[in-house]
Amino acid sequence: MGQKRLLLAAAASACMAGAAGAAEPIKVGLIEPLSGSVAYNGQSVVEGAKLAAKEINDRGGIDGRPLELIVEDGQCAPANTVNAAEKLIQNDRVSVLIGAFCSSATAAIMPVADKYKLPLVTGVSSKADLTEQGNRYFFRAAETDALLARAFAKIMARDLKLKSVAYIGVNDDWGRGGVAEFSRDLTELGVKSTLVDYFDHGSTDFYTLLTRIRAAEPDGVFVAAETQDGSILLKQAKEMGLEAKIFGVGSWATEDFIKLTGEAAEGIYAAVPYASTIPGDTNRKFVESYAKAYRKQPGKYGAAGYNAVNIVAQAIDRADSTKAEAIREALAKTDYEAPNGHYRFTPKGQAYGFSAVLVQLQGAKPVVVATSPVEAGQ
Amino acid sequence: MNLALQFLANGLVTGAFYALSALGLTLIFGLMRVVNFAHGEFFMLGGVLGWVATAVLGLDFATAFVLVVAAMGVLGWLVDRFMIERVRGHGEESTILLTIGLSIFLANATLYLAGPAPMKVPAPLTGKPLFLGPVVLTKSRLAAVAVSVVLVLGAYLVIHRTRIGRAMRATFQDAMAAKLSGIRTERIFAATFALGTMLAASAGMLLASIYSAQASVGGLVSLKAFVVVILGGMGSFPGAIAGGLILGLSEAFWGGYVSTGTVDIVGFVMVILILLFRPRGLFSLNAQRA
Numbered sequence: 001m002g003q004k005r006l007l008l009a010a011a012a013s014a015c016m017a018g019a020a021g022a023a024e025p026i027k028v029g030l031i032e033p034l035s036g037s038v039a040y041n042g043q044s045v046v047e048g049a050k051l052a053a054k055e056i057n058d059r060g061g062i063d064g065r066p067l068e069l070i071v072e073d074g075q076c077a078p079a080n081t082v083n084a085a086e087k088l089i090q091n092d093r094v095s096v097l098i099g100a101f102c103s104s105a106t107a108a109i110m111p112v113a114d115k116y117k118l119p120l121v122t123g124v125s126s127k128a129d130l131t132e133q134g135n136r137y138f139f140r141a142a143e144t145d146a147l148l149a150r151a152f153a154k155i156m157a158r159d160l161k162l163k164s165v166a167y168i169g170v171n172d173d174w175g176r177g178g179v180a181e182f183s184r185d186l187t188e189l190g191v192k193s194t195l196v197d198y199f200d201h202g203s204t205d206f207y208t209l210l211t212r213i214r215a216a217e218p219d220g221v222f223v224a225a226e227t228q229d230g231s232i233l234l235k236q237a238k239e240m241g242l243e244a245k246i247f248g249v250g251s252w253a254t255e256d257f258i259k260l261t262g263e264a265a266e267g268i269y270a271a272v273p274y275a276s277t278i279p280g281d282t283n284r285k286f287v288e289s290y291a292k293a294y295r296k297q298p299g300k301y302g303a304a305g306y307n308a309v310n311i312v313a314q315a316i317d318r319a320d321s322t323k324a325e326a327i328r329e330a331l332a333k334t335d336y337e338a339p340n341g342h343y344r345f346t347p348k349g350q351a352y353g354f355s356a357v358l359v360q361l362q363g364a365k366p367v368v369v370a371t372s373p374v375e376a377g378q
Numbered sequence: 379m380n381l382a383l384q385f386l387a388n389g390l391v392t393g394a395f396y397a398l399s400a401l402g403l404t405l406i407f408g409l410m411r412v413v414n415f416a417h418g419e420f421f422m423l424g425g426v427l428g429w430v431a432t433a434v435l436g437l438d439f440a441t442a443f444v445l446v447v448a449a450m451g452v453l454g455w456l457v458d459r460f461m462i463e464r465v466r467g468h469g470e471e472s473t474i475l476l477t478i479g480l481s482i483f484l485a486n487a488t489l490y491l492a493g494p495a496p497m498k499v500p501a502p503l504t505g506k507p508l509f510l511g512p513v514v515l516t517k518s519r520l521a522a523v524a525v526s527v528v529l530v531l532g533a534y535l536v537i538h539r540t541r542i543g544r545a546m547r548a549t550f551q552d553a554m555a556a557k558l559s560g561i562r563t564e565r566i567f568a569a570t571f572a573l574g575t576m577l578a579a580s581a582g583m584l585l586a587s588i589y590s591a592q593a594s595v596g597g598l599v600s601l602k603a604f605v606v607v608i609l610g611g612m613g614s615f616p617g618a619i620a621g622g623l624i625l626g627l628s629e630a631f632w633g634g635y636v637s638t639g640t641v642d643i644v645g646f647v648m649v650i651l652i653l654l655f656r657p658r659g660l661f662s663l664n665a666q667r668a
Contacts, residue, residue: 035486037594039494171639198639202598204589205395207388208633215381228496232589239507240514260498260590 025068026061026322028053028312029088030305031081031099031109034073037201041226041251041301042101045124046071048305049098051293052313062317069309074100078108085109089116095322096121096315098308103127103173113137119315119328123308124301127173128181131350137324139331139349141308143273143356143374145174145181148249151356151372152271153185159370160245160269162220164192166213169224171198178224178249186222194218199229206233210240223248231260238264245269253277253359253366254299265361273374274303274340275359275366283339307338341373352376380512385634386627387513391523393626395585397619398526399599400606401533402578408613409537409550409570412462413470415477418600419484420575424450424582425591426488429497439502439587446583447576454575458568466567481596488593499586522584529580533573534615546570605645609652611659620661624648 030049033042053069061067070092074081081100088094089112097113097120100106106125113120114135121139122130128144143151156162167183169175175198183193194216199209210233213221221244225233230250237246247269251257253276258265276287276297286306290298298306311334318333319326334351336343341354356374359366403417424446431442457480465472503517537543549556549566557563582591582599606625610617625645633641652659 034494035489035594039489039594040496040592043494197637200639200642202595204585205388205392207391208385208630209638211381211384211388212634212638228590228592231496239516241507256495260496 025066026316027068027070027092027094028309029085029092029094029097029099030069030071030309031074031084031088031097031101031105032071032305033076033101033105034071036075036077037228038076038101038226040228040256042073042076044251044254044299044301045101045305045308047294048290048298048302048307049309050305051290051302052306052309054293055289056310056313062313063320067309067313070094074105076100076102076105078105081105082108082112085112089118094118095324096312096327098123098305098312101125103130106130110135110138117324119312119324119331121308121312121331123304127177131346131348135349137328139311139334139345139351141311141343141351142304143354144350145177145249147352147374147376148271148273148356149178149181149185151374152358152370153182153189155358155370155372156220156247156269156271157186157189157191160220160247162186162191162245164194164218165220165222166195166216166218166244167193167222168195168197168199168209168213169222170226170229171200175224179222182222182224182249191220199233201229203229204232206236207240210237210242213244214240214242218244220245220247223250225250227251227254227257227260231257231265234261234268235264247271251300252361253357255297256299258361258364258366265364267360267362269358269360269369270366271356271358272300272366273354273356274298274300275357275368277359277366277368278340278355278357278371279368280339282337286339303339307336307340307343310338311336311343346376350376381634383511383513385630387510387515388634389627389630390623391515391519391626392630393623394523394526395581395622396602396606396625397622398529398581398584399578400603400610400618400622401530401581401615402574402576403600403603404607404610404613404615404618405533405537405577406571406574407607409546410567411470411550412473412571413477414574415474415600416457416481416484416596417477417574417578417603418596418598419481419488420450420454420578421582421599421603422488422591422593422596423453423484424579425499425586425595426492426497426582426593427579428499428583428586429591430492432499433497439500443580443583447580450579451572451576454572455568457575458571459564462571463564463567481600485593485596492593494593496590496592497586498590499583501587518588522588525584526581529577530615530619533577536573537615542566542569602645605649608649608659611661614659614661617659617661621659624660 032045053067057066072084074084101124103125106122119137123141126144167179169179252270253272315330319330343351344353357368358370406414427446431437501518507516545561549563606621610621628644629641632644
């Protein structure tokens with residue numbers, strides 16, 4: 001008798017849980033810069049993320065529950081990003097956080113994630129030491145500059161026949177990191193460094209910097225710059241008649257970048273974790289649905305948002321729960337087939353196994369000239 | 379030596395652009411005593427509307443330029459009549475707060491309507507770069523410098539040689555006396571603000587054809603314009619030109635011989651020194667305010 005009633009109660013509560021579950025969405029918080037100088041790239045991450053969420057929900061969600069993305073603007077500023085994270089955690093009760101683009105902003109919310117014991121996944125922030133802080137809840141589904149440099153330094157030195165290189169980058173942790181990693185790896189291969197300098201975000205006139213580069217006469221110029229700075233810089237390099245081979249890191253393999261830069265983009269090389277021309281079925285499908293949704297080809301940041309949401313959704317699916325600890329454990333066991341290869345995480349939360357590509361812009365298209373897996377070894 | 383010549387050319391070009399970007403700010407401040415924090419956003423709107431007129435509507439550069447500047451003049455007039463007029467005479471704090479609010483509104487409205495992507499205004503002049511000895515320049519840069527000179531001269535002549543210019547100066551010397559002698563001062567305020575807005579917008583569209591326009595550039599433009607205006611003296615036209623050239627040249631030579639990564643130090647150190655030792659600027663006209 002007692003046992004029967006207990007069973008009934010259990011069945012009833014299971015039903016109720018099931019019914020409530022079907023109606024209740026799984027909330028994922030996304031913090032990206034939607035205003036300020038990198039708003040444009042932040043917007044691309046959001047586009048990719050929304051596409052992934054839509055695909056998941058079109059397939060029926062996660063165990064029947066829809067995935068709901070709640071997007072906040074962190075402006076890449078540490079203080080605003082922390083506010084956004086607190087709001088998402090306390091008000092919206094999200095299960096996972098994705099963000100926050102700039103490494104400095106991501107570093108600011110890592111302790112917040114730790115405090116609330118909530119998994120935090122970034123698809124972009126590349127500063128190497130983020131995964132070295134022993135934060136169990138932090139996962140980076142992106143390459144670091146060091147990994148990218150290690151993957152491509154040899155190919156660049158050999159294929160571009162570089163003997164001397166000038167290094168310039170945007171004056172922040174990402175730009176300085178890129179310059180430091182590439183100059184170290186290329187110098188080890190015997191490539192001479194002729195000049196190292198930086199410019200500020202939002203700079204418009206690069207003539208002075210380019211004058212100095214022209215005077216230093218390097219074979220190659222390494223540039224770490226985002227869309228706006230990079231496109232103006234390349235146009236002015238062409239105006240100044242700079243003949244060195246230009247290669248670099250940043251969101252260069254994108255349609256917008258090529259459109260903005262015009263013919264000055266022709267022939268430059270970019271080391272990127274993603275280009276829309278990567279061969280393979282997974283990527284072809286991704287490019288098709290992205291083009292259908294936004295009428296443009298995806299770039300590095302669109303893919304980053306797409307991958308981050310898929311990695312999180314698969315982890316929640318595997319965990320069969322929205323409990324933070326279960327999701328964290330499932331994230332650590334990630335094995336995700338992305339448009340650009342296979343993502344797994346090291347015990348420190350650094351992704352590896354996916355491919356990075358070296359592209360050359362030819363005829364306004366990023367043409368893949370070399371592919372190299374990103375390995376987080378040692 | 380060749381390097382120095384190229385740095386000199388770079389500095390003069392950017393200096394002319396700085397001067398042009400600061401004109402509207404110095405005009406509005408010098409005559410109206412309004413510190414216009416929305417200046418950078420007017421500049422940005424000039425570039426974005428220039429993009430709409432040329433790249434979206436397909437107009438040629440000159441027609442688009444005239445239309446954009448006229449439209450921005452109307453906007454400036456409306457902003458003065460419907461917003462600034464309401465806080466006129468309530469001290470400088472209220473106009474500062476008003477223009478800060480306006481700048482945030484304009485930047486975010488543009489972000490919402492036009493998106494965060496950089497926009498390219500097709501340059502009216504293209505073609506190969508010019509080599510003057512060892513110095514590289516482009517036609518569009520030279521043309522932009524020439525237009526800057528024309529705009530500076532034009533604005534100067536309007537204020538010092540025309541009836542409306544005389545009415546402006548009279549109004550800002552003593553609004554009550556000007557009103558008593560039959561000047562419709564509220565129109566003069568609006569016209570001055572409109573003129574400042576038009577100067578900001580023409581700089582924005584001109585420079586968007588050389589660099590690019592983006593919804594979020596306003597803050598940086600305002601910052602540089604304030605440096606120029608403080609160097610040259612609030613309200614002084616020759617001061618704005620000198621301030622622009624000093625900033626452009628010192629940035630070019632600091633960037634050329636020291637490092638481009640630390641170039642912003644130069645302008646701000648100069649501002650601090652000027653504020654300490656010559657707070658009215660290098661070329662301020664004390665006589666302009668009675």
